[in-house]
Amino acid sequence: MASESTAKTDTSVTEHLHELVLNSSDVEDFLTELAQVSARNLSEPGDEMLCAITLQRQRKAATIASSSQEAKSLGRLEHRFTKTPGLLASIDQETVHAPDLAEDGRWPDYATAVVAQGIRSVAALPFRLEGETKAALLLYSRRAHRFEGRLLKFAEDFVSQTSLALRLAVRFAHYSETAANLRATLESRTVIDMAVGIIMAQNRCSQQDAFGILRAASSTRNTKLHDVAAAVVNALGQGPARTHYDG
Numbered sequence: 001m002a003s004e005s006t007a008k009t010d011t012s013v014t015e016h017l018h019e020l021v022l023n024s025s026d027v028e029d030f031l032t033e034l035a036q037v038s039a040r041n042l043s044e045p046g047d048e049m050l051c052a053i054t055l056q057r058q059r060k061a062a063t064i065a066s067s068s069q070e071a072k073s074l075g076r077l078e079h080r081f082t083k084t085p086g087l088l089a090s091i092d093q094e095t096v097h098a099p100d101l102a103e104d105g106r107w108p109d110y111a112t113a114v115v116a117q118g119i120r121s122v123a124a125l126p127f128r129l130e131g132e133t134k135a136a137l138l139l140y141s142r143r144a145h146r147f148e149g150r151l152l153k154f155a156e157d158f159v160s161q162t163s164l165a166l167r168l169a170v171r172f173a174h175y176s177e178t179a180a181n182l183r184a185t186l187e188s189r190t191v192i193d194m195a196v197g198i199i200m201a202q203n204r205c206s207q208q209d210a211f212g213i214l215r216a217a218s219s220t221r222n223t224k225l226h227d228v229a230a231a232v233v234n235a236l237g238q239g240p241a242r243t244h245y246d247g
Contacts, residue, residue: 054090098122
């Protein structure tokens with residue numbers, strides 16, 4: 001029960017999530033587990049809470065995690081409409097509560113779609129993240145007026161406690177993606193440098209002239225410079241280039 005869940009130490013949940021940050025292969029894995037942890041902590045016996053999390057990072061497609069397939073279907077509705085509780089909560093950084101969607105006129109199209117899936121009440125709670133990254137925890141119930149009083153306050157406290165873990169997960173994901181992009185850039189540069197060296201040897205020309213030949217071939221074939229360079233290297237039998245970058 002949610003009231004009993006409060007008896008669980010904040011430390012136990014926080015430690016679990018921090019350990020999860022370190023063990024998750026990517027931010028989506030972490031979000032999925034966070035949605036499931038949220039559902040376990042906020043549900044009551046015989047009254048399952050459906051939980052979804054939406055995450056929007058700059059220049060990244062929106063990520064949707066959920067505690068179940070039904071919750072995932074509901075979470076996807078957040079991106080089918082221009083006005084939704086989750087979007088409003090993320091932008092305003094305030095809890096958005098719809099006690100009874102059947103009588104709520106703020107998001108008529110969204111409400112109609114959610115009610116059609118048997119949901120009557122929704123609560124959207126924003127995570128406190130960094131920069132332009134936005135995320136919200138969405139709670140769904142088949143009962144009207146489900147998220148009120150002590151339960152809503154407990155949900156807000158829970159999101160506050162888990163925001164740090166989500167910030168860490170997003171930060172780690174950013175560093176991982178940056179390292180991967182750097183590695184790809186270095187490998188691409190290595191292939192080009194090798195191809196330029198091959199052309200210099202074969203044509204007895206300068207580095208500048210060799211690069212010009214490579215670039216002209218790229219333009220003529222309408223092919224990426226990296227791909228033309230890779231073809232030159234592979235044609236010599238040296239195979240794919242590798243760098244010594246271990247980021």
